[in-house]
Amino acid sequence: MxxxxxxxxxxxxxxxxxxxxxxxxxxxxxxxxPQVFKENVESFRETLARYPVASRLFYAHKVNQSTSFVRAAAEAGIGIDVASVGELHHAVAAGFDSERIEATGPKGAAFLWELTRTGATVNVDNHWELTEVARVAHQAVPVLLRLCPSRGRTSRFGTAESGMPALLDTILDHREVLDLRGFSFHLDTNDLKEKVAAIDACLRLFESAYARGLSPRVLDIGGGFRQVFAADPDGFDRYVQALKAGLAGTAESLSWEGNTFGYRDLRGTPTFHRYANTATGTDQLREILDSPLPGQGGRPVAQVLLENMIELWLEPGKALADxxxxxxxxxxxxxxxxxxxxxxxxxxxxxxxxxxxxxxxxxxxxxxxxxxxxxxxxxxxxxxxxxxxxxxxxxxxxxxxxxxxxxxxxxxxxxxxxxxxxxxxxxxxxxxxxxxxxxxxxxxxxxxxxxxxxxxxxxxxxxxx
Missing domain, CATH: 2.40.37.10 (Lyase, Ornithine Decarboxylase; Chain A, domain 1)
Known part of the structure; x- marks a missing residue:
């Protein structure tokens, strides 16, 4: 079997x-x-505590609508990342105040209006969002500018590095209502090199902002932290080999009606996760913080953030629900x-x-x-x-x-x-x-x-x- x-x-x-x-x-x-959720929160906190870097943890609400998880996050004292009006209302009802709420994802006019009234941090996706916040805000709104990195697979989210000067212009034009808190990115990948390259790109944006008299102080590296699914990684690999043998016709078929699961001639990208992964989300976080930054003389990420007094934000969702x-x-x-x-x-x-x-x-x-x-x-x-x-x-x-x-x-x-x-x-x-x-x-x-x-x-x- x-x-x-x-x-x-x-x-x-x-x-x-x-x-x-x-x-x-x-x-x-x-x-x-919810108790397992809280254990995962503590695991991230313990990992962050090993580094002398100021940091904030946000639960990415979109992974699960559970009120129990939202309440557990509120009770644990972490923040919450919301991506809709409904999630925003859910977070407020659970006891989150504005300082612990961040909004990501694409945002329409109604969502932005609600956010400016709540006082949450707005993780701005594009120039229109930023100008809309400036138009409807009646008080200073903390904002992050989300970068769409140029390296690796193109994301539909964020603004290209070439478009960032226009966003900084808008912030300078509306400093009374736009408080630039920092820069962010989120990559739908576990590729460490791509994440490090995105951090390097964000640090270039910090330097540009400093040169223009702005004082950003937050780097948000998003989520996408790993889960551990399989109890027997070797067993998973053996199953995949048996699956491939079945597709090649040399063993019993293990797929319904010849479904190839993305394999072509036993190559290709399968339509399932790498369930043999043994690295946890916190293992991945340590890898990021210990990684040398090519654009910063090879110094580790954590050291660069500490030396420049930049606060690290992260938004794990699936890793907290693992x-x-x-x-x-x-x-x-x-x-x-x-x-x-x-x-x-x-x-x-x-x-x-x-x-x-x-x-x-x-x-x-x-x-x-x-x-x-x-x-x-x-x-x-x-x-x-x-x-x-x-x-x-x-x-x-x-x-x-x-x-x-x-x-x-x-x-x-x-x-x-x-x-x-x-x-x-x-x-x-x-x-x-x-x-x-x-x-x-x-x-x-x-x-x-x-x-x-x-x-x-x-x-x-x-x-x-």
Missing amino acids: HKLAPRIHPAVRSLLTRGDLLGSFGTPANVVF QAGVTVTGVEFTKTVGNEETLVSLDVSRDRICPADQEVMLDPVVIYRADPRTYDDQPVGVYFGGNLCLERDLVYEHKTWLERLPKPGDLVVFVNTAAYQMDLSAAEGLMHPRTPKVAAVESDGEFRIQAESGRDECSTPTSPN
Whole structure:
């Protein structure tokens, strides 16, 4: 059997022993773990504390709409990065004041108007945004100017370095309402060289601003920090090799209807993450801070920031939600289809499990709830089907090996789904309701399950009955 064993946080694993509790609030359901979220916050804080650089941590709200996560961020004393009016209102309701709110992403007139009234820091994407802030502001608004780096893949966000002088002109023309707090970038990549090059470019912008009498003091390096998904990286690599062998016709096929997952002639870029990654988000942060800057005589990033009294801001989202959520689904039925493959149909759609068009290459946890004597104890390779009336709705298009074939009513739990997976579904188009979300809080050996409103749903010990 080819396994894709997932990494599972101890608190999550503890709850997974309670199939009765997991099934008590119906399926499908999303379960978030605010305590795990807080542990991730502390891990970033501990890493930053090793460097004598002033810094601020912001939770990127867009990764999950969970009220529990937003409240956990507020209670932890960090900031929040919002990208819509709805997220802004959510943050304010959770107790964030203006000093702890930053707005990123593309912003229309209504959002900018709200931000100028709130007093949040506006991470300006383009010249129009900056002039609109100046037009509607009735008091000084702190702004960052977002750079679109020239190195690597072009981003749709930010302003090219060549366009920055015009933004600085606008700030100088409206100094009474535009307070230049600093510069920022966000790269949708884990390439260390690209991030270091972007920091170098931002430092050039600092020098330009200083020369014009401005006093920027913040460098915001965005988010995109890694998660660790797999418990067995070598097992993941073995699965990928077996998948390729199946595509080449030299071994059993592990893909539905010959899906190549982006491979061409066994090369190409696969449509799934590097699940064998073992470096955490904080490992990546240390790499950045320790990296030499070519434009600064090879001195490390942290040293340059310290010497120039520049405050470091960062906006991790998925790294703070790492291991902090699961999606619980139920088995509807099983059957053999025309290609003689076994299909396990679930009460959930693909886009509630897989973000965008990416395949999630992790085995779920199956909780068998029927009488053990009624199962055929033989390993079986299956495909998981979704509940939409669409041919393309396969939850996984790669084969998953199970200890035994599940039965209707059994639970299939997809782990580590809190980041960008729980809230980006289009299934409502077929009138399926949104998947409800609850929070699991462990205390003194017991789990308390709370609806996102905070109302206690049930309280029960973690040990099996």
